[in-house]
Amino acid sequence: MTAVRAEPATTGAVAMQRPGLKVPIALGVFALLAVLLLALLAPAGTSTFSLSASGSGAVQLPQIPLHARTTGIVVSLLAVLMAIGSGLLVRAGRRVPLWYTVVFAVILVVGFLAWATAGHTLPVTGLLESALALSAPLIFGALGGVVSERVGVVNIAIEGQLLAGACVSAVVASITQNLVVGLIGALVAGVLVSFVLAAFSIKYVVNQVIVGVVLNVLVLGLTTFFYETVLVNASDTLNSPPRFANLPIPGLSLIPVVGPVLFDQSVITYLMYVAVVAVFVGLYRTRWGLRVRAVGEHPQAADTVGIDVGRTRFWNVALAGAIVGIGGAYFTLGSVGAFSQNMTSGAGYIALAAVIFGGWDPLRASLAGLLFGFASSLQNTLGILGSPVPSDVLLTLPYVVTIFAVAGLVGRVRGPAAAGRPYLKG
Template identity: 50%
Template structure:
């Protein structure tokens, strides 16, 4: 018996318009922002500076292993050269964007550092006072610590699916309890240990209302902020003011210099001669970077925030994971509140002054990553430190504008640099079990 084979016709070729690969869109926001910064720096900081002016930077501190002499540079030439560096880095960004390739991170670092140095050269041009560069960087790191811890708190909450607008209240509650406990016991470390409990209590309220009662998480966060502000203002006016020596005079957290490393010029004072809160920030960023992205705990937490139904299918208790992450993150924010008063500052009304919202912006700018949050917080801390240093040394910038500098930097960073970001997919969405 013979078998006949029916010839199979070849599959029709796909239409030409369907076979063409889809190209990624060109992202111009970052490169164009860098170009605008370079042009502005060249005109405002370079060409507008008189050619005869000079700028002096001091780098040495008393405890350095060896002293570095002050550095004096010609103001106009330095600002022009720094602006050209910005434009060169911007050209690299434009070329990479046109080729639809990823813009290297180092170009953004070069742009930011060069513009910042050009600003310093312009501000101090022709002045007898020198710019204390090492002190500026040291203050920037110290001022960034509460922002970093607040951003880490938001990251832990939002990676699990809970929107944390209450960072401001958590920072404030932590600062209040740290001051009261440290003043009462006379031990600053006791206040440091107590502060996370205040933040965790606020986070517990956020978690319960958001998870159990499914209240809108943004509204709950705003209400908690108002509640903590009102409660601390009332206690300050009625309790702390009546007995400030006993309840509102916290001792200062001592500096813990790292042997040998703290004596290195510039790097030593900036990185290795700080209170315990700074070193806790170092450890927190490193540990969370590994735990969030390289551990089973982090995978479960991110699954609860990205696809809770799939997480529930494989046996993860989504709501319990969210509640634990929210309380843990809020405790970290409470520790950030203790960092705010670690210099022995007395508690005052609304001590945080919007730092919780700046920390929230740092978390978004850092794309929900611990290292990204650190970099963004350092940027905002640098803006705040620059305001304080310029107020002390004098500058052509009006004092009112200097007071606005940290908040202007926040708006500029979020509007001009953040671009498109994708939050966790299930962020703010309740999960009914």
């Protein structure tokens, strides 16, 4: 929460009442909702949380029965207490730490799950496992967005980079029947889209938002045209790539719950771990990261100390494209295999939201991506189990929560100072 009020707002708004008061208010609203929904409107019945992975698992874990009403009362009590606690923290002049909010959210989610799956058995491990897998493209997208925007180029084209990565990786992997080559193809595709973005925004100083939006449309048009004219007629030669199998890491994958969730995933997910750590460490602990941030925050100063602003921007936007492109391969090589038109269906925009939600920080942006991944996984699971709420209404939940979070918790986040501005010497 350090970045929230670091600078007077760019587009202007009333001065906030008191710093930090927004968090308790937001928590209070959610606590109130919890009391209403989870405690007062609780269904009769018991939800069973099944922790062991189906099939594997050295240790069989007990199934945890949670009585919906009791759980609801406990959860909403905890929520109310935590909301009051955050209010007291602010009163004492202290900030509400991030972990506090995260714990609050986790408790509410548990309560919600017990409420929504009353009378059913909820496969917790499977839910989390698919959540992590589904969030992989979002996290790759968010990381690419962070790198690109930190160097000063707004990247709306995440959607296009994902889609290009998905399409090219499927075709390349089909032709070569080699997954690694397919992955490289995805990377190259992302870089190519980035080249256009970088060339137009850096060399021709075109508004970066324009280029990004248009690139999304262009890539969608190109891939769909290619799919309809070429791939449909030659699906067995050009559009039937192999798929990444899950690769359990020996030892680690046997840990109950955590093992199957974190260490029994495909190579793309493992690459994601590497990417998150690499971008985080790189951005804050290396000379490269310092330069990137300098160029994104104050290009004049960076130029003065001898950093080539244009070149730094160009190659880091390309790097961002490579990261996002790998995420695009998830849609084809990482899940269904064959490419189909518009198969990213807006994931790039969600990743963009994760970038802003995460305050342009690689770790927070990844957490935001995880949240969206969890939401889609939850929706799949509840759709199978059947829940008291219509699935369409459930589907809106992550987006509603995001709006609340952006308005209440994050508020006026401050992006890199020079993002979106072309730098012209002289």
